Amino acid sequence: MKSKTSIRYTGWMSSSIIALAMLVVCVLVVSPVRAVEQGKPNADVRIGSLQEYFETGLKFHGHKCPAMPLGIRAGMAAMRTLGVERSKDKELFVISETGKGHAAGCFLDGIMTATGCTYGKSNIDKRHWSKMAFTLVDQQTGKAVRVALKSDFFENALKSPFVQERKAGVPPQDIKPEITDPMVNRILSLDESAFLEIGDVHSVPVEKGKSVFTAKRCERCGELTFANKLRVADDGAVVCIPCSGYKE
Numbered sequence: 001m002k003s004k005t006s007i008r009y010t011g012w013m014s015s016s017i018i019a020l021a022m023l024v025v026c027v028l029v030v031s032p033v034r035a036v037e038q039g040k041p042n043a044d045v046r047i048g049s050l051q052e053y054f055e056t057g058l059k060f061h062g063h064k065c066p067a068m069p070l071g072i073r074a075g076m077a078a079m080r081t082l083g084v085e086r087s088k089d090k091e092l093f094v095i096s097e098t099g100k101g102h103a104a105g106c107f108l109d110g111i112m113t114a115t116g117c118t119y120g121k122s123n124i125d126k127r128h129w130s131k132m133a134f135t136l137v138d139q140q141t142g143k144a145v146r147v148a149l150k151s152d153f154f155e156n157a158l159k160s161p162f163v164q165e166r167k168a169g170v171p172p173q174d175i176k177p178e179i180t181d182p183m184v185n186r187i188l189s190l191d192e193s194a195f196l197e198i199g200d201v202h203s204v205p206v207e208k209g210k211s212v213f214t215a216k217r218c219e220r221c222g223e224l225t226f227a228n229k230l231r232v233a234d235d236g237a238v239v240c241i242p243c244s245g246y247k248e
């Protein structure tokens with residue numbers, strides 16, 4: 001009798017536990033789905049993870065510095081604003097206002113890392129205006145957003161010990177981690193509103209160039225050259241740019 005009661009009791013316990021477990025499973029499974037439907041974590045999943053971009057960016061860029069992660073964060077903010085994922089091919093286009101030979105040019109490597117707009121895919125243009133800003137264009141919809149570093153924030157960053165070391169001629173990879181790490185860690189965790197100026201989404205005309213697949217050998221140097229850059233020399237020979245005397 002005693003054991004029967006205890007079996008019955010155990011049975012009741014088990015079904016309660018199963019019911020409770022099912023409830024927990026439902027809550028765990030259903031609530032992220034609901035959250036995804038509301039668009040919050042979903043946006044982050046589509047644009048990728050900051051940590052992954054940072055690790056990729058470090059390998060690609062070659063040293064740890066503040067400007068590269070600033071570019072990653074700015075790129076991710078632009079992607080989130082347009083609701084787009086990283087460019088696998090040429091779905092996105094970056095018009096960068098950075099130049100060369102100025103501090104924080106590394107910003108663009110961060111933008112490239114996050115957005116997938118690269119020199120190799122030719123979905124990036126550099127305006128050489130020496131400004132810490134860029135426009136991200138969704139080539140499918142023509143929607144675009146300009147993202148810039150806030151001037152106050154950037155002015156302060158230029159006074160940082162990291163930039164002082166750079167000014168004194170220390171290569172970025174030789175600057176002590178005690179100087180670089182806190183600055184980089186801060187950038188990785190800052191609120192976007194503390195350093196980014198995110199413009200309104202606007203429309204731009206989209207030009208889609210076709211890739212050239214035809215190539216011929218230059219009649220002077222013999223090197224295979226894509227047809228869009230073959231020129232006819234004075235003597236009628238079809239030649240590459242360096243052999244032609246033309247600039248482009």
Ligand SMILES: [Zn+2]
Pocket residue numbers: 061063064065066067068106172
């Ligand atoms: Zn750098």
Ligand SMILES: [Zn+2]
Pocket residue numbers: 218219220221222223239240241242243
């Ligand atoms: Zn040639």
